[in-house]
Amino acid sequence: MVKVNRARSTAPPDGGWGWMIVLGCFLVTICTRAVTRCISIFFVEFQTYFIQDYAQTAWIHSIVDCMTMLCGLGFALCYSPAIAMVGKYFSRRKALAYGIAMSGSGIGTFVLAPVVQLLIEQFSWRGALLILGGFVLNLCVCGALMRPITLKEDHTTPEQNHVCRTQTRDFKRVSPCSTLTNEWVQTCLCCSLQQEYSFLLMSDFVVLAVSVLFMAYGCSPLFVYLVPYALSVGVSHQQAAFLMSILGVIDIIGNITFGWLTDRRCLKNYRYVCYLFAVGLDGLCYLCLPMLQSLPLLVPFSCTFGYFDGAYVTLIPVVTAEVVGTTSLSSALGVVYFLHAVPYLVSPPIAGWLVDATGSYTAAFLLCGFSMIFSSVLLGFARLVKKMRKTQLRFLAKESDPKLQLWTNGSVAYSVARELDQKDGESAAIAAPGYNPT
Template sequence: MLISSFFPWFVVLASFTVRVIVYGITYTSGIVYVIILKNFQTGKAETSWISSIITTVMFATGPPSGRLVKALGWRVVAVVGGIIAGTGLLLTSLTSNLLFLILSYGFVTGFGCGMAYMVACVAVPAYFRGHRRQKMAVAMASCGSGVGTFIFSPIVQYVYVTYGWQNLFIVLAGVGVQCSSVGLLFRPLSTTSTTDSEKVAEKIANWGFLKNVGFHSSHLGFFLTAFGDSIVYGHLGEYAETLGFTTDKGAYLYSVIGISVMILKLLQGVALDSRGSTVLPIKLAIFFFFLGGVATVILFVSNEYILLLIFATIFGANTAASGGAVVVGILETYYGYEHLELTFGVNLAVIGIGNLLGSPIAGLLFEAYETYTPVLILFCVTKSTAQNFLAENKICKI
C-alpha cells in the first residue's frame, strides 16, 4: 500500500490541474485555427496544421517523456515541461509568420505540454497502485481534460476579442508555465530498494507487448478515433460558422464537449471502481466508440444549433473513453502495471499520429470540394470503424 497519508490526493489535484492547463491550451486549437484564418489570411489546409501538430506533438512526446521520467523523475520533467510550454506560447505572440507559428505553437508548446501531461498520467496510478480507489483517482485526475476544454474555450474567445491574438498568446504563456508550479507536487516515490528498482527497470525495458497482435489491433482503433477527434477539434467551430452561426456559438460547442468529457470520465471511474463490478475497461471503450459512430449521423442533419449541441455532448462521451481510467485500465489489465509507462507512451504516440493526419486532410477535402460534406463522410467512416478493432480482436496478456 503506497497510500499512508493524504498526500496522494494532492497528487490527484496536481494531475487534474496539469490536465486542465494542457487540454485548455491544446484542445482550444480549433478556436485558434479560426483566429489565425482571420488574422493571417491563410488557406484552410495549411492552417489546419496548427490544430493538428500541437496535439500530435503533445501525444507523441509520450515515449521519450516516459524515458525522461525514469531518468529524472516526475517533478523535474513536469517543471521543465511547463517552462517549455510557456516559452513556446510567448514566442508565438511575437510572430506574424505562419511557419514560425507552427513551430512555436505546434512543436515547442506541444512538446512542453506533452512532458507535463505524461507525468500527470502516470503519477496517479503509481501512487494508488493496489488501492481499491485507484480507478476513481485516475478518473478524477483525468476530468481535468474536460474542465480545461470547458473553461478555456470561452476564455480564449473573450481574451482574443478584447485584447487581440498576440495578447491572447501572452496570457496563455502565463497559464502554461503554471504547470511548473503545480509540477512541484509530484514528489518521487521511494518505496523500493535499489535491487527492486533494477528489477522493475528490466521489466519496463521489455517491449514484448509490441509482438502482441491484439495490442496493434486495439491501437488501430485508437488511431482511427483520434483521427476523427482531430477533425472535430480542428474544424467544428469553422463548420458551425459555415452553417450561419456566430463565432461565439462555435466556441461554445467546445465547452459542451468539455463538460461531457468531464462527466463521463467520472462515471467511467465509478463503473470501473465499484466493488464487485464486472465492467471491463475494454467493454466501456467498445461501447463509447460505438456511440461516437452513432453521433456522426447527427452531423448530416445538423442545420439546427440544438443538434450540434447534442452532437457535441455525444462526441464528448466518446472522447472520454479514449483516455483516463478506461485506457489505463486496459493497459494495466492486459499488459501489466510494470509496462504502463511504455504502453501508455506508445498509446499516446498512436493517438498523436491520428491527430496529426485528421485535421489537415479534412482541410484539404474542404478546399478541394468547397463543402464540408466529404469531411463529414470521412469522420463518419473513421468513427464507425474504430470500435470494430476493439470488438473483433481479443487482447491477450503478454
C-alpha cells in the same frame, strides 16, 4: 550528515498523497489538453489573418497535438508522466482517480472557451496567446506535486538486477576501460530495455495500438472544425464558443461518472467493453453531425460526443494497464500516446483538404466517424477471437484428460498433472523390491 530516505516498496495506497497526484494531473490536463482544444477558437482568426485555406490552417493545431504526443518537448514532458503517476498510486479506485484527473480537460475547455473568445475580442489573437502562455506556466506548480513511489511489482527480478550491478562493478574495478566491460554494460542495458518493453510483443497490445491509431485519427478534427462548422451554418461566434464550453463540461461528467461506474463490482470486469462502447458511440455521433445545421441540434451533439469522449479518455490508461500490467504502465502509456502523434498530425489537414475539395464538411466528418467505429470493431473482434480460443482450449483439455490442468501462454498448452503422474510412477518403480535399472 544528511540521511537520504529512499522510497520503500509498497502497494498502491489508493489515497493519501495519491489525491495530490490526481490534483497535479488534473491541473496538467487543464494546461495542456484544454489549452490545445481552445486552438480551434483561433482557427478563423488564423485563417483570416494569414489568408490560407482550411488544409493549411489546420496544420497549426495538428502540429501542437502531434508534438505533445511524439517528443519530449513542451507539453509531452508533463502530460504522459502525470498520467502514469496516477496509475502508480491507485489500483482499486484507478478508474475513478483517472476520471477526476482527466476531467481537467473538460473543465478547462468549459472555462477557457468563452474566456479565449473574450480575450481575442479585447486583445486580438496575439494578446490572447500571450495570456494563455502565462497561464500554462502553472505546469511548474503541477510538477512540484509529483512524488515518486516504488511498488512491489517494480522489483520482479531483484536478484538479476543485483547480480548485474555487482558484476559490472567488479569488471570496472579490474579494468574500467576494457572492451569486455563495455560489452557487459551494453548487455545489461539491453536486458533491462527488453524487460521494460517486452509488452511490445504481446498480441493484445499490438491490437490495442492499431486501434488507437484509428481512434486518434477520428477524435482530433472535431476540436479543430466544430467552431468553423458552427459558423458555416449560421451560428454566431459567441454561440460557437458556447458549443465548445458545453462539450467541455459534459466531458467532465463523462470522465467522472464513467470512472466511478467502471469501478463498481458489476462493471469492473467489463472496462474493456465500456471503452469499445464509448469509442463506437462517438463514431456514430460523427456520422450524424452533417445533418445538424442549427444551434438547437448542435447542442445535443456536443453533449453526447463530449460525454463519451470523456468516457473513453478516462479508460485509455485503465485498459492499457489491464493489457500490460502496472509495472510497464508508464512505458506502455508512452507508446500509446506516441501512437496518437501521427494521426493527430495528419487528420486535421486531411479533413481540411476534404472541406476545400468538396466545399462541405460531410466527407471529413464521415471519414472520422468510420475511423472511430472501425477502431471499436477491431478491438471487439480481437476480444471475441481470444475468448473463443480460450474456450476451445478448455474444451480440448477436458476431452483429453479429466485431470488435465491447462496452463496457457498464447497458443501453448501443456499438462502439469501428466508430468507429475509420470514422475510418481518412476519413483514407485525405483522403490519397488527387485528393481533393476537395466
